[in-house]
Amino acid sequence: MTISYQVLGQGKPLIIIHGLFGTSDNLKQIAKALSDQCKVYLIDAPAHGDSTTPSPLTLTTMAQAVLQFADEQGLNQFSLLGHSLGGKIAMEIALLDNSRVDRLIVADIAPVQYTRRHDNIIQGLNEINLVTLENRQQANETLTQYIDDAGVRGFLLKSLTRAEKPATGWRWRFDLQVLQQNYDNLIKGNSELSFPGPTLFIVGGNSNYVLPEHKPQIVSRFANVNVKVIQNAGHWLHAEKATAFVKICRDFLA
Known part of the structure; x- marks a missing residue:
């Protein structure tokens, strides 16, 4: 670790x-x-x-x-x-x-x-195509369909950054797949x-x-x-x- x-x-x-x-x-x-x-x-x-x-x-x-x-x-x-x-x-x-x-x-x-409180957030994050995404505004528009609170969207978008490899695209600064798979462990x-x-x-x-x-x-x-x-x-x-x-x-x- x-x-x-x-x-x-x-x-x-x-x-x-x-x-x-x-x-x-x-x-x-x-x-x-x-x-x-x-x-x-x-x-x-x-x-x-x-x-x-x-x-x-x-x-x-x-x-x-x-x-x-x-x-x-x-x-x-x-x-x-x-x-x-x-x-x-x-x-x-x-x-x-x-x-x-x-x-x-x-x-x-x-x-x-x-109880599970973040399913809509996880769904919204998964709906963003990090390969074809053009900018943060586009990501925000996608998240708006799942998250009403602009503050929460802004918080999440702080962790959206340009991917280093490959040279194009974006990435999240958290391990979305593993957090999603193990979410039930985190709310125990x-x-x-x-x-x-x-x-x-x-x-x-x-x-x-x-x-x-x-x-x-x-x-x-x-x-x-x-x-x-x-x-x-x-x-x-x-x-x-x-x-x-x-x-x-x-x-x-x-």
Whole structure:
């Protein structure tokens, strides 16, 4: 496994993990804001960006890939911040190897089994012919048939880039085929282990990803847990309310 990453700042190590279909750049604004407090390792999650894909692709193998990355960086102990699927991976890391994780921040996701929420996105991505595609606008027009939210389309199109081989055409900066084939593994509940360290869930007040009925599954795994709700924010809370998100993280990491 190879994990692609950027390093910002100095201080105690913090690994930041983005969500499904993203790259490390999605949380770069947050990483920069925390870089005067932490040495931030901003990674491309396994099967995303320039990181390689473990086989099989599961929460456990993705967590193990990040732990291997931490070994390679000489990080005996570190904190974690993960959003959405990145939060699932971060939780799995803390549950699998809790002695190495100092503090855990989970942004708008719970350790529960989710229903399939991304089928329309996957269908739209598959409808784009990367060989004959002329430009991003054409890709956006195709995605519009499947995804109403312009923000979500814009987020996905950030990962559309010119193919290096062959010289013509385009490619996604995530492993679409493997993510599609293993999607059910990514929405499973996290391991039923426990992490005793300080844990913070940051939840979007307008989001439906973390619900009151998820509380038993959260506290059974994370006994030392606090929850902060950012009002008037949805699932993309780190982008919608960046100032509030950063302040909450800074206070917790301090």
